[in-house]
Amino acid sequence: MNSRCPLSAVLITRNCVGSLAPTLAALAFCDEIVVVDSDSDDGTRELALAHGARVLTHEWMGFGPQKRFAVSQACHDWVLCIDSDEVVSDELRAAIERELEAPQHAAYAFPRCNRFLGRYLRHGEGYPDLSLRLFDRRRANWSDDAVHEKVVAPGEVGRLSGDLLHHSEESLERYLEKQNRYTSLSVQRMLQRGDRATVGKLVLSPLVRFVKFYFFRRGFLDGMPGLIHIAIGCLTSFLKYAKLIEARRMTKP
The missing domain is CATH 3.90.550.10 (Spore Coat Polysaccharide Biosynthesis Protein SpsA; Chain A)
Structure with missing residues (x-):
């Protein structure tokens, strides 16, 4: 039973x-x-x-x-x-x-x-x-x-x-489209919190992310798929802050 x-x-x-x-x-x-x-x-x-x-x-x-x-x-x-x-x-x-x-x-x-x-x-x-x-x-x-x-x-x-x-088997095109949507939604939340983007965050966030996941977390052991997955993660980090900078400038009088 x-x-x-x-x-x-x-x-x-x-x-x-x-x-x-x-x-x-x-x-x-x-x-x-x-x-x-x-x-x-x-x-x-x-x-x-x-x-x-x-x-x-x-x-x-x-x-x-x-x-x-x-x-x-x-x-x-x-x-x-x-x-x-x-x-x-x-x-x-x-x-x-x-x-x-x-x-x-x-x-x-x-x-x-x-x-x-x-x-x-x-x-x-x-x-x-x-x-x-x-x-x-x-x-x-x-x-x-x-x-x-x-x-x-x-x-x-x-x-x-x-x-x-x-088991997601979506194409890279669809995966990138989804990441683009997610970064836009993240920016909305960051704006509500009053977050700001700096040049340091824009540049360093992707670099730190790559070093952390590709080397320290041994992403290189996952071959080319692992490299591409981490690289896209770094790109989304960059886009998030770039979109935040754009949104801030558009709201300025």
């Missing part, structure tokens, strides 16, 4: 039918799967229903608010939040089920292994990429950030073994 705490898997989706099937299949161990969809028209909703998910439609509010809403729709207090292109590995599933027999923390993080240009990244920025995705919603929840949202949890966060496999 399974004595663990009941668990709800929670996803937000929009037009992700191409990656969703293995994600849902790996969540079969959960007591329910809740999918909150934002007007998909590619069969995402139908695929989720075919896998036994409870599907709700909700207009897009930004990543943090959308995920908070999705968590609120779960039947159980313990929730596992997964993206539509992520797959829970067998080792991670076993670790989750073991821990939920007698949880010691309000929230748990585990490694996320990113697949980029056909290769799983095991170093640099790509790994371990610890992700806090399992939590008791009575004590923890997503922040309200529109982008770069995070789970805010009290006390010490537990850590589980086993990888969350990130």
Whole structure:
């Protein structure tokens, strides 16, 4: 008899039918799967229903608010939040089920292994990429950030073994488009906080990032995909501050 705490898997989706099937299949161990969809028209909703998910439609509010809403729709207090292109590995599933027999923390993080240009990244920025995705919603929840949202949890966060496999197979063009959107959203938040960009941040932030992840975090061991992944990360750091400088100058009288 399974004595663990009941668990709800929670996803937000929009037009992700191409990656969703293995994600849902790996969540079969959960007591329910809740999918909150934002007007998909590619069969995402139908695929989720075919896998036994409870599907709700909700207009897009930004990543943090959308995920908070999705968590609120779960039947159980313990929730596992997964993206539509992520797959829970067998080792991670076993670790989750073991821990939920007698949880010691309000929230748990585990490694996320990113697949980029056909290769799983095991170093640099790509790994371990610890992700806090399992939590008791009575004590923890997503922040309200529109982008770069995070789970805010009290006390010490537990850590589980086993990888969350990130199976994004998007092209470099689409990946760069997404990074461009993310930097624009980040600038909006920085403006609200009153942040300012300096020449030092503009120049040094990408350089420090490259040295940290390519050399100290041994990103060079991931070959060409690792180099490209880190280089794009440095570019987004540069663009974030460049866009902030532009936004500041445009708002000057």
